[in-house]
Amino acid sequence: EVQLLESGGDLVQSGGSLRLSCAASGFNFNDYDMIWVRQAPGKGLEWISYIRRVYNDVYYGDSVRGRFTVSRDNTKNSVYLQMNGLRDEDTAVYYCVRGGGDGNPSGDYWGQGTLVAVSS
Amino acid sequence: EIVLTQSPATLSLSRGDRATLSCRASQSVRSNLAWYQQRPGQAPRLLIYDASYRATGIPARFSGSGSGTDFTLIISSLEPEDFAVYFCQQRSNWPLTFGGGTKVELK
Numbered sequence: 545e546v547q548l549l550e551s552g553g554d555l556v557q558s559g560g561s562l563r564l565s566c567a568a569s570g571f572n573f574n575d576y577d578m579i580w581v582r583q584a585p586g587k588g589l590e591w592i593s594y595i596r597r598v599y600n601d602v603y604y605g606d607s608v609r610g611r612f613t614v615s616r617d618n619t620k621n622s623v624y625l626q627m628n629g630l631r632d633e634d635t636a637v638y639y640c641v642r643g644g645g646d647g648n649p650s651g652d653y654w655g656q657g658t659l660v661a662v663s664s
Numbered sequence: 665e666i667v668l669t670q671s672p673a674t675l676s677l678s679r680g681d682r683a684t685l686s687c688r689a690s691q692s693v694r695s696n697l698a699w700y701q702q703r704p705g706q707a708p709r710l711l712i713y714d715a716s717y718r719a720t721g722i723p724a725r726f727s728g729s730g731s732g733t734d735f736t737l738i739i740s741s742l743e744p745e746d747f748a749v750y751f752c753q754q755r756s757n758w759p760l761t762f763g764g765g766t767k768v769e770l771k
Contacts, residue, residue, distance in 0.1 A: 581708075588751065588762055588763075588764050588765050589700075589702075589708065589751055589753070589762040589765075590762065591753075591759060591760040591761065591762065594760065603758050603759070604759075605759045605760075606665070606759060639707055639708075649698070649710065649713035649714070649717070649719060650698075650713070650755060651698055651700070651708075651710045651713070651753070652710045652713075652719055652720070654707040654708055654709070655707065656707055657707055
């Protein structure tokens with residue numbers, strides 16, 4: 545069974561930092577790109593970052609580029625999101641999402657999300 | 665950035681009704697469009713990818729169509745569990761973007 549388990553969400557002050565983790569299981573992690581998506585309270589979905597399975601190519605949304613860094617450790621089946629310079633508008637549930645790979649479509653599995661709350 | 669506009673914002677329907685949801689892109693995304701369903705308190709679930717392909721386990725009452733800039737999600741006969749919010753997402757260009765969502769509510 546495919547599982548994505550996020551952790552690391554917390555209440556943090558504006559300007560602070562936080563590192564989110566996503567532990568993947570039930571599939572060959574090396575064969576898949578990975579994605580972070582967030583959702584502010586009562587709002588829609590916002591794509592944050594994308595990390596490819598090979599060469600660690602990474603892409604970021606405009607709102608987080610330069611502040612957030614995505615990485616992965618294929619030996620630990622995990623993907624991470626380092627968030628620096630947090631702002632009030634970064635308050636959201638952050639979802640880890642399986643990207644494309646091994647013939648399966650991107651976005652087919654989501655974690656349950658982890659809440660990041662930024663206070664000013 | 666490609667902007668996705670979903671309409672209507674809210675669709676008030678009854679069980680058994682047909683739901684037609686629209687997603688319009690500000691420029692062509694070819695067939696690189698997905699649809700997601702989100703129920704309250706849950707993570708989104710992939711329904712449709714590449715505009716018209718149902719994801720694994722998705723009932724046949726869900727269908728997607730379109731290409732270029734205009735896309736449609738149809739739910740042929742609403743079941744109680746279908747009352748939720750639906751989002752489209754384009755995967756054609758960076759940054760990936762989502763539409764604002766359509767809420768399908770019980771009339």
